[in-house]
Amino acid sequence: MKENLYTNTQAEAVLNTIFARSSIRAYTDEPLTPEEISTLADAALAAPTAMNRQAQRFFFITDKELINKWEIAVCEVIEKNGPDAMRERMKERSGKVFYNAPLFVAIAVDKSGKYSMCDSGIAVGTLALAAKAMGLDSVILGMPDLAFSGECAGYLRERLGLAENLEFAVGIAIGHAAMDKAPHETDNSHVIYI
Numbered sequence: 001m002k003e004n005l006y007t008n009t010q011a012e013a014v015l016n017t018i019f020a021r022s023s024i025r026a027y028t029d030e031p032l033t034p035e036e037i038s039t040l041a042d043a044a045l046a047a048p049t050a051m052n053r054q055a056q057r058f059f060f061i062t063d064k065e066l067i068n069k070w071e072i073a074v075c076e077v078i079e080k081n082g083p084d085a086m087r088e089r090m091k092e093r094s095g096k097v098f099y100n101a102p103l104f105v106a107i108a109v110d111k112s113g114k115y116s117m118c119d120s121g122i123a124v125g126t127l128a129l130a131a132k133a134m135g136l137d138s139v140i141l142g143m144p145d146l147a148f149s150g151e152c153a154g155y156l157r158e159r160l161g162l163a164e165n166l167e168f169a170v171g172i173a174i175g176h177a178a179m180d181k182a183p184h185e186t187d188n189s190h191v192i193y194i
């Protein structure tokens, strides 16, 4: 983990959370408590949006049957249309898209909005850090989007009650880690000081 140069306790706690987060791709069966889910919902809503539009919608999904159907739908699309590299990656991950996480938060936006995807990215990042600070782990997920180009799209839209103008932007699986993973390597040359 990165060295934390700040000793102020509040800054230290926040920075340690940022430096400790990594994508976790295996979860235990332990469900989240209602308090944890409610705190994560508050964190999602606290994320800033361009012009404070707050136009995105957060779907907090704990229904295992829905998550399983969504996972199968993604695999079907990859199997049918996916490039070889993606099919290979899917095999390596044993067909897991949501990694058995007990909670999946899907963020839906009107993609015609100039800052919609940016807003979603900020929200999903906020959720990842909130989860880590709460002793949970997470992985941000773009792949669930593939299901909306397959045969299951209508079912998913209806099951979510997705308004016509909204589309899946990005999501995050959250739960109790069933594996360890170090944070990714960083490259200081990617920061340009002027």
Ligand SMILES: Cc1cc2nc3c(=O)[nH]c(=O)nc-3n(C[C@H](O)[C@H](O)[C@H](O)COP(=O)(O)O)c2cc1C
Binding pocket: 021, 022, 023, 024, 025, 139, 140, 141, 142, 143, 144, 170, 182, 183, 184
């Ligand atoms: C927008 C976005 C989409 C992602 N989609 C997926 C995904 O569908 N499946 C997955 O396993 N990881 C996904 N990831 C996780 C990245 O692979 C991961 O963040 C990256 O490898 C860096 O690793 P770290 O998160 O452990 O630092 C996504 C990350 C981002 C930011």
